[in-house]
Amino acid sequence: MWGFVLASVAFALVARYLLRAVFQGKRHLPPGPKPLPLVGNIFDLPAPTDAAWKVYAEWKQKYGDIFYFRVLSSDVVVVNSFEAAHELLENRSAIYSSRPWVPMAGDVIGWSWTLPLLTYNETFKRHRKYVQNYFAKPRVHLFYRFQRREVHRMLNDVLDSPKNYREHLGRMAGGIVMGIVFGHDARTQDDWLLQVASRGSKTISSVGPVGAHIVDLIPILRFVPDWFPGAGFKRLPPGTRKAMSDMRYVAYNYVKEKMAAGTATECYVTELLEMTQNEDEEGVRDTAANNYSAGFDTTLAHLIVTIMMLTVNPVMQARVQAELDTVIGKDRLPDFADVDNLPYLQCVILEAMRWGVVVPVGVPHAVIQDDVYNGMFIPKGTTIIPNAWAMLHDPEIYPDPETFNPDRFLAGEGRTPAPDPREPLFGFGRRQCPGKDFAQGTSFLTIASLFHVFKFSNALDAEGKPIPIDTAQNEFSVRYV
Numbered sequence: 001m002w003g004f005v006l007a008s009v010a011f012a013l014v015a016r017y018l019l020r021a022v023f024q025g026k027r028h029l030p031p032g033p034k035p036l037p038l039v040g041n042i043f044d045l046p047a048p049t050d051a052a053w054k055v056y057a058e059w060k061q062k063y064g065d066i067f068y069f070r071v072l073s074s075d076v077v078v079v080n081s082f083e084a085a086h087e088l089l090e091n092r093s094a095i096y097s098s099r100p101w102v103p104m105a106g107d108v109i110g111w112s113w114t115l116p117l118l119t120y121n122e123t124f125k126r127h128r129k130y131v132q133n134y135f136a137k138p139r140v141h142l143f144y145r146f147q148r149r150e151v152h153r154m155l156n157d158v159l160d161s162p163k164n165y166r167e168h169l170g171r172m173a174g175g176i177v178m179g180i181v182f183g184h185d186a187r188t189q190d191d192w193l194l195q196v197a198s199r200g201s202k203t204i205s206s207v208g209p210v211g212a213h214i215v216d217l218i219p220i221l222r223f224v225p226d227w228f229p230g231a232g233f234k235r236l237p238p239g240t241r242k243a244m245s246d247m248r249y250v251a252y253n254y255v256k257e258k259m260a261a262g263t264a265t266e267c268y269v270t271e272l273l274e275m276t277q278n279e280d281e282e283g284v285r286d287t288a289a290n291n292y293s294a295g296f297d298t299t300l301a302h303l304i305v306t307i308m309m310l311t312v313n314p315v316m317q318a319r320v321q322a323e324l325d326t327v328i329g330k331d332r333l334p335d336f337a338d339v340d341n342l343p344y345l346q347c348v349i350l351e352a353m354r355w356g357v358v359v360p361v362g363v364p365h366a367v368i369q370d371d372v373y374n375g376m377f378i379p380k381g382t383t384i385i386p387n388a389w390a391m392l393h394d395p396e397i398y399p400d401p402e403t404f405n406p407d408r409f410l411a412g413e414g415r416t417p418a419p420d421p422r423e424p425l426f427g428f429g430r431r432q433c434p435g436k437d438f439a440q441g442t443s444f445l446t447i448a449s450l451f452h453v454f455k456f457s458n459a460l461d462a463e464g465k466p467i468p469i470d471t472a473q474n475e476f477s478v479r480y481v
């Protein structure tokens with residue numbers, strides 16, 4: 001049986017290799033490392049433990065802004081410059097807005113229903129519309145009350161137990177989404193619905209980078225039984241599939257029960273069910289679940305990078321606090337209306353987005369028809385990796401890119417601020433993050449409030465000496481005074 005499967009794989013590869021050679025002919029692919037026959041560049045790929053975005057940024061020096069490699073029969077183009085990414089993923093988004101098939105996340109773990117993984121089809125368009133319209137910029141003020149409530153709770157929690165600030169921020173970020181999406185007040189860390197959502201979300205991050213598994217490269221392996229030698233990727237940690245499925249169904253069913261009992265609070269689920277007249281329960285349920293999974297880790301990571309960089313740069317922290325003191329004073333907490341009066345704080349947040357790109361190789365897109373860019377042929381089905389890290393660490397655009405320097409975004413007489421990092425950061429075109437305006441509201445209020453109330457500095461060791469913060473590793477320990 002396995003001899004037959006392997007022979008079929010080999011046959012399919014040879015056939016595709018020959019067909020490609022015939023049909024692609026002399027079409028000029030983007031430059032890239034020289035592929036081996038059949039297997040392509042499989043041995044050139046960065047190891048899963050390498051920072052792929054940095055490896056690709058190095059390749060950029062050799063091959064240019066966009067380069068091509070092939071893994072078995074899959075074509076991949078990495079886009080390292082903002083201009084190229086904008087042209088392909090934004091201006092040509094009608095054909096560059098699909099997603100590559102990622103069998104590990106989609107089939108093996110079971111995330112194929114989630115919006116970020118949906119290919120460009122009718123289901124995607126419908127689901128995307130729900131989320132995009134709900135979190136659209138003109139509506140973000142509707143979420144302020146949830147953001148305010150949870151940020152203020154978080155401040156109290158940090159005051160009570162500063163060492164657990166990460167957990168408090170996590171609860172806050174999760175609590176905001178739970179309130180908006182399910183009308184649920186997740187007040188504590190161990191809130192049962194927050195736990196369901198958090199366990200479900202972890203099922204994707206716990207198995208490593210999406211798209212980098214052996215089964216993503218050789219999809220036929222997904223049919224190999226769990227017990228087969230080498231099929232370790234199918235032996236998921238116990239409870240993985242149940243946790244994923246609970247995330248999809250439990251909170252949604254809970255809201256439905258409350259609706260039946262007449263006790264539901266208005267939220268994403270109730271509003272969308274009404275808008276769709278209960279005719280697309282699956283769409284409402286699935287998009288509700290992915291709002292948490294797509295928005296939680298990203299928001300939290302960005303907040304932590306910002307706090308870390310203000311902690312290792314006490315002069316910048318003092319400048320943020322001086323601005324907050326002048327604008328807000330001592331008698332109240334910051335609020336959304338203050339944002340335009342806090343230009344330095346805004347620059348700090350932008351610089352944290354640029355410096356600490358939380359989705360460094362973006363989320364891959366896929367092109368649905370053959371295309372040509374600057375004379376280079378990009379075959380239909382190619383996976384497009386937007387290397388946001390390379391775009392935001394390009395020394396031509398952001399001089400001395402490894403230095404955390406909020407001043408690069410300051411406008412003023414005789415100064416041209418550095419380009420806004422938000423397009424690469426939140427992605428491109430029809431797949432651009434639909435939660436970006438909402439996420440920025442959470443980020444602003446959290447950082448403004450935390451630094452208005454607390455001072456952050458290094459934790460101390462047993463002898464009272466500050467413990468150095470390793471920004472390269474994103475590992476750090478912070479205390480509050």
Ligand code: HEM
Pocket residue numbers: 115116117128131135290291292294295296298299302358359362363364365424425426427428429430431432433434435436438439
């Ligand atoms: C700092 C916070 C965030 C960052 C940096 C971020 C970044 C991103 C990026 C890079 C993408 C992929 C874009 C592309 O494919 O071109 C994305 C997609 C997505 N984000 Fe966010 N995001 C954040 C917060 C949020 C929040 C709070 C929500 C929830 C409302 C959210 C919901 C989504 C969804 C549903 C998608 C998939 C969109 C699609 O595939 O069409 N994100 N995000």
